Every structure is written in structure tokens, then in C-alpha cells.
Amino acid sequence: RVHGDCYSNMATMTSKMFLPAISAEANEFSKPDWLTEELSTGTTIAAIEFDGGVVIGADSRTTSGSYIANRVTDKLTKVTDYIYCCRSGSAADTQAVADIVNYHLNFYKMEHGDEPSVRTAASTFRNLCYNNRDSLSAGILVAGWDKRNGGQVYTVPLGGMWTRMPVAIGGSGSSYLYGYVDANYKPGMKKDECLKFIANAISLAINRDGSSGGVVRLACITKDGVERFVLTGDQIPKFYEDS
């Protein structure tokens, strides 16, 4: 598992060892942006409910300014066996929050002897994001399956509000997708249609957003557990590309 901290440590170590001797006073302004910028999952994430579960998807680019720190990031993070979250915003903040929620939900499962509901997970995310809204920069989609209400998607954007939505998108690349989602979403889609919808959405955003790229990661969560897919290279859906 990749920690955001690991990369910033490496960056600091590198800068100390190999800083070019051009300027005696190397300050924050003379270092390139990829040594000083916080790691951001400037991103595209999407999630959709269907009867029987959810499909979630994300791109795989983590950037530090204009440097791509990780081109194969996994932004679909497990919080329980049946609940995943899609992370966008600061890599460090979202990893920390997801870890803490994972801890809380494990504790919940031990106490209650039963899987927590998606609503509980989303509420836990919301509590953390809202109470620390001044110091966090995290936009999260919580999606999963529970036996009470089936597949559910909750969005917890910046600021810490939460709401359930049948289809949700997030991250910097999501601006380009609102038109596509509004035009193409219809309630009652089946699992295969949902997979295609999310794959198309992520790949359209990757084409337009500089902070999104790499591979398309998908996951499908149903009562049978989680099925993960990766679309690389030619498998990524193509659209009319101008010459």
C-alpha cells in the first residue's frame, strides 16, 4: 500500500541529497513544484447504484503540482468487505480519513456482530469531514451493499455535507461529466450497463482533465462481495477523437 507520506519523505530526501548548487539560498520559491506541492488526487471518481449493488470507478493519477507522483494509484479504498470509498482531493487527507473510518467500522462490526450499513459508513465519513472541515480537503464517494437497503451511493463533498444519490461524480474531472451523466443516466440500469456507463464517464473525463489519467479502475459490489476490474490501454473506451 502506498502512503502519501512515503512520497513526500522521498522528495525531501532527494532534495537534500541532490539539490543543484545553482543557488546558495534555496527556498520554497526556487524549488520545482513537484518537490513542494502537496500530493493531490486531482481526479475523476464516479459511483452508481443498481438493483443488487453498486458500481464505482476512478482514474489512477496522483499529482504533485504538475508531476505525476503515481500513475497507477488505487483510489477505490476498502472500508469494509461490502463498502468502498472513492477518494478525491488531498491524498494524505483522504487516506487518513479512510483509515480512521476503517477502524471505526471494524470496531462496529466487533461490537454488533454484523456488517455495518452503508449509511453508517457514510455517516462516519461525514462526521470526520464535517468536524475537521477547516483542515481537510477531501471529497469522498461512499458506496456499497448492505442487506437492508441493497446498493447505495452517498456523496460527502468538501465541507462535510452528505446525501444519498443514485449516481454521483466527484473530483476535478467531474465538471466535464455533468452533461454526459444528465443525458445518459436512467433509473433501472442493469449491472453491465452500469459498468459501461462508469467506464465511459471516467474515460471521457480523462480525455479532458489534465489531473486525471492513467488506467480506469472499476469495482462492482454486490451481496456476493467485490469484483475489481482494471481497463488499460486499448481497453479504455474510445470516442470520436479529432485528428
Add this chain to the structure above:
Amino acid sequence: MPTEFTSLDDLSIGLNELSESGEKDLFYSPVSDGTTIIAVQYDQGVILGADSQTSRGRQLVSTKTRFKLARLHERIFCGTSGRCADSKAVLEVIKNRLHLKGIIEDSAPRVRVAAHIASKLCYEHRNNLETSLIIGGWDPVEGPQVYAIPIGGMMTQLPVAAGGSGSTYIYGYIDSMYKPGMSREECIRFVSNCVSLAMSRDSGSGGVIRLVAIDKDEANRMVLAGDEIPKFYQG
């Protein structure tokens, strides 16, 4: 004497002058086209579409029915976005120069010439202007063409171009839906869908959908208002 714009626009110019006081209120922001403009080229012609809302800093809608597709010549129209004042100033100059060129050369000006005049103007004054244009039209030499001139003054010819604040929300839709070889009706439906989707997501776009369909026979202006605007999933 402005002939293309309604009297409501003159009112908005007057309000703009009143707001020079610099106080931090609604009237402080310059009148700006939070806008959606889009142009598509098909075999026989070009379809241009735009919304009709002008706002002041997204808090006040100063005009609900502005006509953003300005006529540069019989078969050449131009959609503008960005600061209203800059757009209007630039359009007047382009219209004049184009008209002059038509007289000197004694033939209808070409779309490429109009776009070139526009881009040269925008580039020369790039430090002072904040306007981006989409020029679409038909001429007997090259047929239908669409040119995009974003802020800065670069000119590029594209089969489909979108601009304005509302355009970010529809890039995904445009990429997924556009294919070469669409018919006139399909293009009109595509453009109205695009503007409608953008209007429902962008607070700076709204009002009615204005369309201009240009081909070798005519430049037809259309309006889609109220129930005629395409509807999509509202969640």
C-alpha cells in the same frame, strides 16, 4: 447605432456605468457573460447555439434574453463569451473591418477571413481583452466552417467548438455524442441538448436557447423557450 441587441442591453450598459463606485456589492462585478456557446459543422452548413443569460458575478441576472449570436455578415455569425463590454467592442470592430473587406474585394467575405480578423484583433489586444469567440458560417469557397478563438487570440478550425463557463460541463457529452456525418436535424438536436444540459448545471447560463442554422440558402434564427427546451434526468 446597435442594431443587433435589444433595449434591455442598453439598460445593462447603463447599470454598469453606475456601478463604478467600487463598493463591494452586487453591482461591483462587471457585466459578464457566464455563458454557453457551441457551434457544430455538418456537410451543408453550420449550427450555432447559445443560452441567453447575462449575469453580474453570478449573483444578479441582469438580462434574461440577450442575443449572444451576433451577425457579422449574411452567412457569418459569431458567439461570444467573457466580459460583455469586451465582446461588444470587438464585434463592432470585426463587423466594420469585414464590411470594408467585402467592399474592397467586391464579393462576400469568407468565414476564414472573418476569423482571421477576429483573431488578429484579439491577439494584438490580448493584455486588455477578456473575450473568447466562436465564429461559424458558410461561404462558397470552403463551405461550412467553425473557428474557435479562445482568450489570447489563438485561432483554430474545429468540427465542433464550445465555449463559455457552461461549456466545461458538456465536454464529456460532446465527446461522447459527436460523430462526423450528422444531418441538419441531428445537429440541431445535438446543439440544443448541449445548451440545455449546460444551462441546468451552470449558474451563469440560462434563459432560452438561441439557435442559428446557416447554410448556403439562408441563416435561420430560432428560439427554444420554456417547454421546448430539451429535458433530462433531474435527479
